[in-house]
Amino acid sequence: MLEPGRAVSRPAASTSTRRREGLLAASRFSPSAWFRREPVVGWLLVLPALLVYALFVLGPLLLTIQYSLYRWDGIGLATWVGLSNYITVLTVPDLLETIFNAFRLAVFFSLIPVTLGLVVASVIHRVATGALGTMARTVLFLPQVIPLVAAGIIWGWLLALTGLVNEILGAIGLRNLARAWLGDFDTALPAVGIIGIWVLLGFCTVLLLTGMTKIDPALYESARIDGAGWFTELKAITVPSLRYEIAVCLTVTVIAALAAFDIVYISTGGGPGHATAVPGIQIYILAFVVRQVGLASALAVLLMVLVLAVVLPLQWLSRESPR
Amino acid sequence: MSYRSPRCTGVGLRSLPVLLLAVALVGACAPPGAGTTSSSGAPSGGTSGCGTAPVKLNAYFETGFDLPFKLSEEFTKQFPNVTWDIKQDQFTNLINETPRVLASNDPPDLIRLPTMASFAKEGLLKNLDPYATGFGWDKWPVPQLSQNRVSSDGTRGSGSLYAMGLNYSLTGVFYNKKLAAQIGMTEPPKTLVEFQDFLAKAKAAGLLPIMEWGSAKSGMGLAFPLQALMASLGPVGPINDWIFQKRGATIDTPSNLEAAKRLAQWIKNGYFPSDINAIEYTDSNGRFTKGEGIFTFNGDWENADYDKNLSGNTGFFLMPASQPSGKPGAMSAPLTFGIAAKAKHADCAAFFFNWVATNRTGRQIDVSVGGSNPGGPAGAPLSSVPAGSVTSETLAAGNVIGKAGTAMDFIANATSSIFAQGWTPELQKMVGGKQDAAGLLKAVQAEYQREIAH
Numbered sequence: 001m002l003e004p005g006r007a008v009s010r011p012a013a014s015t016s017t018r019r020r021e022g023l024l025a026a027s028r029f030s031p032s033a034w035f036r037r038e039p040v041v042g043w044l045l046v047l048p049a050l051l052v053y054a055l056f057v058l059g060p061l062l063l064t065i066q067y068s069l070y071r072w073d074g075i076g077l078a079t080w081v082g083l084s085n086y087i088t089v090l091t092v093p094d095l096l097e098t099i100f101n102a103f104r105l106a107v108f109f110s111l112i113p114v115t116l117g118l119v120v121a122s123v124i125h126r127v128a129t130g131a132l133g134t135m136a137r138t139v140l141f142l143p144q145v146i147p148l149v150a151a152g153i154i155w156g157w158l159l160a161l162t163g164l165v166n167e168i169l170g171a172i173g174l175r176n177l178a179r180a181w182l183g184d185f186d187t188a189l190p191a192v193g194i195i196g197i198w199v200l201l202g203f204c205t206v207l208l209l210t211g212m213t214k215i216d217p218a219l220y221e222s223a224r225i226d227g228a229g230w231f232t233e234l235k236a237i238t239v240p241s242l243r244y245e246i247a248v249c250l251t252v253t254v255i256a257a258l259a260a261f262d263i264v265y266i267s268t269g270g271g272p273g274h275a276t277a278v279p280g281i282q283i284y285i286l287a288f289v290v291r292q293v294g295l296a297s298a299l300a301v302l303l304m305v306l307v308l309a310v311v312l313p314l315q316w317l318s319r320e321s322p323r
Numbered sequence: 324m325s326y327r328s329p330r331c332t333g334v335g336l337r338s339l340p341v342l343l344l345a346v347a348l349v350g351a352c353a354p355p356g357a358g359t360t361s362s363s364g365a366p367s368g369g370t371s372g373c374g375t376a377p378v379k380l381n382a383y384f385e386t387g388f389d390l391p392f393k394l395s396e397e398f399t400k401q402f403p404n405v406t407w408d409i410k411q412d413q414f415t416n417l418i419n420e421t422p423r424v425l426a427s428n429d430p431p432d433l434i435r436l437p438t439m440a441s442f443a444k445e446g447l448l449k450n451l452d453p454y455a456t457g458f459g460w461d462k463w464p465v466p467q468l469s470q471n472r473v474s475s476d477g478t479r480g481s482g483s484l485y486a487m488g489l490n491y492s493l494t495g496v497f498y499n500k501k502l503a504a505q506i507g508m509t510e511p512p513k514t515l516v517e518f519q520d521f522l523a524k525a526k527a528a529g530l531l532p533i534m535e536w537g538s539a540k541s542g543m544g545l546a547f548p549l550q551a552l553m554a555s556l557g558p559v560g561p562i563n564d565w566i567f568q569k570r571g572a573t574i575d576t577p578s579n580l581e582a583a584k585r586l587a588q589w590i591k592n593g594y595f596p597s598d599i600n601a602i603e604y605t606d607s608n609g610r611f612t613k614g615e616g617i618f619t620f621n622g623d624w625e626n627a628d629y630d631k632n633l634s635g636n637t638g639f640f641l642m643p644a645s646q647p648s649g650k651p652g653a654m655s656a657p658l659t660f661g662i663a664a665k666a667k668h669a670d671c672a673a674f675f676f677n678w679v680a681t682n683r684t685g686r687q688i689d690v691s692v693g694g695s696n697p698g699g700p701a702g703a704p705l706s707s708v709p710a711g712s713v714t715s716e717t718l719a720a721g722n723v724i725g726k727a728g729t730a731m732d733f734i735a736n737a738t739s740s741i742f743a744q745g746w747t748p749e750l751q752k753m754v755g756g757k758q759d760a761a762g763l764l765k766a767v768q769a770e771y772q773r774e775i776a777h
Contacts, residue, residue, distance in 0.1 A: 185752075
């Protein structure tokens with residue numbers, strides 16, 4: 001295994017020492033000894049994955065950064081424009097609005113599922129063990145198994161003016177609240193958000209529930225002896241013990257919100273107006289419909305920076321203070 | 324214990340110069356697209372047709388749209404040496420794929436073109452001028468070819484011919500005859516004022532005046548009545564100039580502003596469904612054929628659907644002019660197909676275009692399957708359609724527009740994304756009370772300029 005100390009100290013060795021080592025190694029070269037040198041073996045083991053990673057992740061990433069500095073229609077010769085694509089993204093209100101929408105969506109995709117997931121998981125953990133708990137877990141996790149496109153279409157029907165949601169509202173005497181939820185400027189984003197909650201709640205619940213089973217039951221017993229209620233237990237034991245799981249949930253769901261595409265594209269297509277337009281949709285339209293590959297790439301790079309800016313502090317927060 | 328791993332930090336610091344180097348390299352390496360060769364698309368211009376030796380035409384059609392498939396079958400029946408290798412894709416995918424397909428090493432001899440000006444400018448499409456001269460297409464009634472002409476500066480409407488229409492669709496107002504009778508409409512309105520009276524009567528009678536769609540996914544259908552109002556209240560020339568990207572053209576003209584104001588008033592009056600921003604195109608048609616809405620603005624590509632699902636009960640009229648002496652205007656766009664610049668069987672593909680417009684059976688298929696006017700030379704054989712069908716009404720209306728010379732392309736086709744980025748969101752805002760007539764035209768014009776400048 002690669003030791004941090006060794007890896008860091010090596011560059012400190014003088015050039016002449018290293019050259020001598022190299023000569024010595026060459027003069028009495030033995031394959032087995034060479035392979036036993038851990039870094040080499042390590043790199044060889046990593047190599048296939050690294051190649052694939054470089055080809056399909058790093059390569060496109062660098063290409064995207066390159067494209068973002070050009071004006072290019074995807075076919076002809078591109079012209080160098082420097083940072084002007086980035087300036088366009090940051091100054092055209094319709095493009096900037098997509099970034100704000102992504103953060104508004106993050107409330108629904110991230111904050112609510114994680115909070116709700118914590119409550120639901122602790123309830124299941126406390127009261128619904130056995131068959132009932134398994135059933136609850138399965139039902140909540142089911143949306144993860146359904147293709148998002150199918151889910152988006154079905155939700156579109158449910159939320160239509162003549163859909164089930166409005167039928168139910170009518171049946172309980174709230175007919176005046178009925179509207180085309182995905183076509184109304186005020187309700188479109190929350191309506192998409194609710195689809196997101198439905199999709200992500202199960203994921204968060206199951207992950208947090210798994211974390212809870214690892215908490216020492218003795219902690220809860222002693223807390224109960226001290227007279228702690230459900231909420232105090234949650235606050236004093238469950239949440240602090242689950243900081244890693246919560247961080248994973250937040251990371252995954254925040255990325256799902258900021259990089260959202262499928263649910264939004266299927267349910268609203270970014271409308272009405274720009275009410276649900278998110279960077280993912282705008283990047284798609286710019287790259288493949290408008291064929292402004294440079295501008296699309298600039299927005300994609302900014303989106304990546306944005307995701308990192310939100311996710312890295314989350315990771316750091318969960319690791320910084322002692323457990 | 325801290326979980327912050329010194330190993331990670333070490334790796335991060337050591338790879339930082341590598342990353343910086345990579346970013347620097349990104350700036351220094353060749354610009355994207357440097358390897359693509361642009362073919363001049365030099366035409367051979369032969370009118371020899373498909374010869375007698377076996378020819379396999381490489382075609383790229385739109386999924387779920389029968390017309391080109393039926394035409395290709397009939398063509399093979401008449402010219403057995405020609406067989407087809409047809410690939411098909413959804414229209415939305417065609418929009419993304421077309422430039423790559425045209426630039427590929429296996430370019431299609433025939434391809435459905437969602438847009439064409441930029442492809443022509445980039446040299447991806449075959450220049451059809453020699454065929455137009457050879458086959459005599461340039462002697463056909465004028466508006467047919469003009470929408471597929473692109474000049475050297477990339478503007479449409481004049482210049483060399485780069486595509487052909489398999490037929491020419493027509494838009495206007497379809498109406499439910501039974502419901503229209505309920506508001507006392509026994510024949511189509513002659514002026515805009517008369518039409519607006521009918522709309523008001525319908526609303527007062529508790530009927531939905533106009534069914535239309537408007538979701539972002541389908542694209543905003545209110546662009547249809549808006550353009551109809553523009554043509555009714557003003558000249559069509561400036562609208563076409565704007566669509567063809569003529570220098571200095573603007574959509575923000577006084578008569579267009581008046582049209583946008585009328586549309587805003589119609590929205591306010593409740594002439595459209597309240598959930599229009601969430602209605603998909605197919606749902607709108609479904610609701611109209613089930614009897615929701617007296618009128619709908621749409622095109623003759625829906626004729627078959629209306630004749631089947633609202634049989635004998637659908638009428639059609641062209642949007643009337645605002646003055647009794649005025650000419651009606653209409654959007655009439657070719658079903659555009661092109662030949663790749665590097666196509667192997669361009670002569671045969673061009674012969675196919677000529678065959679569709681001049682062969683009796685080809686023209687009959689064009690009308691019975693496609694529902695639209697097959698165009699072609701002035702004296703071309705007429706196709707037979709059942710009397711009383713809505714198709715017979717749209718074909719008759721097509722002749723009116725042809726004579727009046729008031730055909731327009733669609734304002735949604737001015738640039739490849741003016742519909743998705745301009746008209747759709749801004750008209751949706753108008754429905755939501757967040758945009759007025761003046762703001763709509765200004766916003767769309769700004770988006771238009773941003774797109775053509777890029």
